[in-house]
Amino acid sequence: MSAENAKHIHGYMAEFTSVDxxxxxxxxxxxxxxxxxxxxxxxxxxxIDEALGIKPTALPWIAxxxxxxxTITAISMQIWMNGINYPYIISGKPYISLPAFIPVTFxxxxxxxxxxxxxxxxxxxxxxxxxxxxxxxxRFDGATDDKFFLYIAADDPRFKADGVKRLLTxxxxxAIDAVMDDESSDKLPRAFVTIAGVLAMLxxxxxxxxxxxxxxxxxxxxxxxxxxxxxxxxxxxxKSTTLFADGRAMRTDVxxxxxxxxxxxxxxxxxxxDVDALAKIDPARAERLVRFNGQLxxxxxxxxxxxxxxxxxxxxxxxxxxxxxxxxxxxxxxxxxxxxxxxxxxxxxxxxxxxxxxxxxxxxxxxxxxxxxxxxxxxxxxxxxxxxxxxAETPAAPAVVDTxxxxxxxxxxxxxxxxxxxxxxxxxxxxxxxxxxxxxxxxVNERAQKIQATSWxxxxxxxxxxxxxxxxxxxxxxxxxxxxxxKMPGYSSQIKAADRWAIVAYxxxxxxxxxxxxxxxxxxxxxxxxxxx
Numbered sequence: 001m002s003a004e005n006a007k008h009i010h011g012y013m014a015e016f017t018s019v020d021x022x023x024x025x026x027x028x029x030x031x032x033x034x035x036x037x038x039x040x041x042x043x044x045x046x047x048i049d050e051a052l053g054i055k056p057t058a059l060p061w062i063a064x065x066x067x068x069x070x071t072i073t074a075i076s077m078q079i080w081m082n083g084i085n086y087p088y089i090i091s092g093k094p095y096i097s098l099p100a101f102i103p104v105t106f107x108x109x110x111x112x113x114x115x116x117x118x119x120x121x122x123x124x125x126x127x128x129x130x131x132x133x134x135x136x137x138x139r140f141d142g143a144t145d146d147k148f149f150l151y152i153a154a155d156d157p158r159f160k161a162d163g164v165k166r167l168l169t170x171x172x173x174x175a176i177d178a179v180m181d182d183e184s185s186d187k188l189p190r191a192f193v194t195i196a197g198v199l200a201m202l203x204x205x206x207x208x209x210x211x212x213x214x215x216x217x218x219x220x221x222x223x224x225x226x227x228x229x230x231x232x233x234x235x236x237x238x239k240s241t242t243l244f245a246d247g248r249a250m251r252t253d254v255x256x257x258x259x260x261x262x263x264x265x266x267x268x269x270x271x272x273x274d275v276d277a278l279a280k281i282d283p284a285r286a287e288r289l290v291r292f293n294g295q296l297x298x299x300x301x302x303x304x305x306x307x308x309x310x311x312x313x314x315x316x317x318x319x320x321x322x323x324x325x326x327x328x329x330x331x332x333x334x335x336x337x338x339x340x341x342x343x344x345x346x347x348x349x350x351x352x353x354x355x356x357x358x359x360x361x362x363x364x365x366x367x368x369x370x371x372x373x374x375x376x377x378x379x380x381x382x383x384x385x386x387x388x389x390x391x392a393e394t395p396a397a398p399a400v401v402d403t404x405x406x407x408x409x410x411x412x413x414x415x416x417x418x419x420x421x422x423x424x425x426x427x428x429x430x431x432x433x434x435x436x437x438x439x440x441x442x443x444v445n446e447r448a449q450k451i452q453a454t455s456w457x458x459x460x461x462x463x464x465x466x467x468x469x470x471x472x473x474x475x476x477x478x479x480x481x482x483x484x485x486x487k488m489p490g491y492s493s494q495i496k497a498a499d500r501w502a503i504v505a506y507x508x509x510x511x512x513x514x515x516x517x518x519x520x521x522x523x524x525x526x527x528x529x530x531x532x533x
Contacts, residue, residue: 010133010181011036011153012164013140014173019045022148025171026051029152032167036156040134040143059120066116067109074108075101089443092432133182139175151179237489250489269411270497272475272482277405407475410508412501422506425499429491438462438510457487462507463514477504 016022022039029037030053037052039045075098082088083095093100122128134140134151143149150173152164161178168176224230235241235249244251267275279286412418427436435442440461448456466472481500484490491500518526 008180008183009154009161010179011151011159012161012168013134013137013149013151013177013179014168014171015139015142015175016148016150016173019148021172022150023048023051025150025168025173028171029150029167033158034152034156036153036159038151038153040140040149040151042144042146042148057124059117059124062120063113063117067113070108070110070112071105073112074105078104089432089447091429092427092436092443131182131184131186133179136182137177137179139177237484238487250484268407268475269501272407272473272478274405274407274475281403281405402476404476406473406479408473410474410501410505412498412505414505418502418505419509421499422502422504422509425495425503426506429495430503433459433488434462438507459488462510468511474504474508477507 014025016025019041022041023045026037026039026048030051035053039048039052041048078101079096087095139147140149150168150171152159152168165176237250239249240247241249243249267273275286431442433442433444434440435445438461440459442459445456445459448458460467467477478500480488481495481503482490482492482497495503512520
């Protein structure tokens, strides 16, 4: 074969009719020292890599490198974004929280590992190839049907045309053909280049629009792709709404809701109120409270728990907003020291020998020529449009007295485990506003003060004297945690009742820690007390 013809040979290809014959030929070619070889089969053949002597691919290492790059990038990105550049204040959790970083880290790891495997495969296989010299041989079409082919490339260091043909013939190959180089043009079609260029130019347009919007202002509202995400109908805690008749956005449990766990405890445990004591002063409210905690039936259904009834020798005091309606056949007898008020449409005729006393809300108009002299023991009330001079004797407005019989003692046994549980729950749900020391300087409050939020109500300090157990019973503190107060939402749907009582116990421990005396410290631990400087 002349040198002119040899330079056009790309390699030699032999056809085989069975897998076993192909594997045997591959082993023989491998043992002969040829390394630039390949086999083509219509289906995967186990062991063909070993038969050809192909070394393990570097593709797994490329995928591993891509995955590790994604892991490091994701963790570094979140540490910088969430912990350094713009710290995320979320329920008192640490700024750098690896468990919270796992979802993003997992996604970026898988993404870059997939990219490494995909593009690494293309590079190692020298793809894409728009033309392959093997396609010039019409027999090669059988590789996708029922034929098997073994190929030896001409750029193999041991390649000699005569020796390769003899080796393939001895290995049992048939139809041994020379594969010639594809001398067709390797340039891309002009139309393909034009289309690719136009698409590349169009892909820059969205980037230019985004860059322009970043540096300019507009009087038009922005376009909302997901309108409900930008304008969510959700309401914050303690907000009003027109969706419900009572105007409250926060919804309480439906009356008669059955407690699925912890039903062995009574309504005292779930409300923080001594229901038996409440029944004596407000039986209607006590009954509603018991019914709300699932202890009474609805619509007359039988139950083993009777309604709360006050003792027979104690009067029933109805709620302040409900009138007392006597039986129809009994006259109404007012107390001896209270006047009888007739119906509004009937005049009052006093006895002839008694003076007429006008109603308290009507002024007395004396004759024009007589001065008004008030009684000596009554103060003079100036007209509404005249200022009143304050005096030391002016009484203050009466304070609102809470007559609810709150539980004064925690129903849980206060142990070290209880306090540790309470501390955990307090740090999760309460410390974000009240601070870990309970002084009301949590992260959310600091953020609100920093941005000067006008509607923010600062959280209470747990160390105010009016919040100690002698003025603010444990049951009332439990109710506040459960139902909320002011801007603080209720946590009964998020924290179990036992954990709420544990928080109450921990708050009392916090208060005691700021006001403890040496007598409160066990004798065995007093030696460790370090006097304050």
